[in-house]
Amino acid sequence: MRPIEITSEHVTKTYRTRKGDVVALDDVTLHVAPGEFVSLLGPSGCGKTTLLRLIGGLEAPSSGRLQIDGEDVTAPHPELGIVFQTDLLMPWRTVLENVLLQADVRKTRSAAVEARARELLEQVGLADFGDSFPHQLSGGMKQRVGICRGLLHAPRLLLMDEPFAALDAMTRDQISMDLSALAEKAGTTIVFVTHSIPEAVFLSDRIYVMSARPGKVAAEVRIETSKPRVLHHRLEPAFLEKVAETTAIFESLGVFGNVPASRGAS
Structure with a gap:
């Protein structure tokens, strides 16, 4: 399919609070082609998760138009998968039963789904x-289970909200490779939300x-390295150039402050 x-x-999203209106997103225009891996990269509080929720049909925009396959988003798409920051596993269910949770909720469980x-x-x-x-798994293993659960029904759209944020660097690297391979195959x-520039460049x-x-x-930054990607790609000039390019954009936006003056400057 x-x-x-x-x-x-x-697309604009405004929240009304007791202290007044808070604009989370302002005039956001973007396009994600079928089968693309696109990252939303930005500082904390910039509305990345809000945009993800709008795409997922969990909230409605205040103005503008958001469409999936040419139709306005008014509710969660039936072929949507979501992976959250935390694994949200049910402690009383085994790993396999946790992966199968959505099949039980959708009442689609079968021998083929279990396989x-x-x-x-x-x-x-x-x-x-x-x-x-x-409770018998490491944090990285739990997050892998969460990813498997999100992919169980072969969703046409997968939204991922900083799914590796709580993991150590080595575990993030391994799961990034797992995700790159799974995404290429499926x-x-x-649409992937992250704060990490190298992570976004590696996956997107x-x-x-x-x-x-x-x-x-x-x-907008285009990454043209072939996929699936493995860790040695992070050592290649093309990867390092894209990290530098993206970092320079944030520097120009003032996200990274207190940049020291070059040596020899008076």
């Missing part, structure tokens, strides 16, 4: 942990750089 296409045209759940666990190195419980459209086809609140699309 064809992956999903996303279009945002002049897919086991296949996904095998792909992320957890084939031997299907009967284990969450062909799913993925394109990056939308967002300014500080109110969040706007400040720039």
Whole structure:
């Protein structure tokens, strides 16, 4: 089935609070092609998660138009998968049963669905942990289970809200490779929220750089390295150049302050 296409045209999101209106997103226009891996990259509070929630149909924009496959987003898409910052595993269910949770909720559980759940666990190195419980897993293993759960019904659209934020650097690297391989195989459209420039460059086809609140699309960065990617790609000049390019954009936006003057300056 064809992956999903996303279009945002002049989308603004304003929250009303006791202290007045707070503009979280301002005039956001972007496009995600079918099967693309696109990252929303920006500082804390810039509206990345808000935009993800709008795409997911969990909230409505205050103005502007947001469409999936040419139709206005008014509710969560039936072929949507979501992976959150925390794994949100049910402690009383085994790893396999946690992956199968959405199948139980959708009432679609079958031998074929169970076989897919086991296949996904095998792909992320957890084939031997299907009967284990969450308390027996490391943080990285739990997050892999969450990713498998999000991919179980082969969603056409996968939204990921900083899913690696709580992990150590080595675990993030490993899961990034897992995700890169899984995404390439599935062909799913993925929108990924992160604060990490190297992570965004490693995973993405394109990056939308967002300014500080109110969040706007400040720039677009295209990543043309072949996929799936492995860690040695991070040592290649093309990767380092894209990290430098993206960092320079944030410097121009004033996100990274107190840049020291060059040597020899008076």
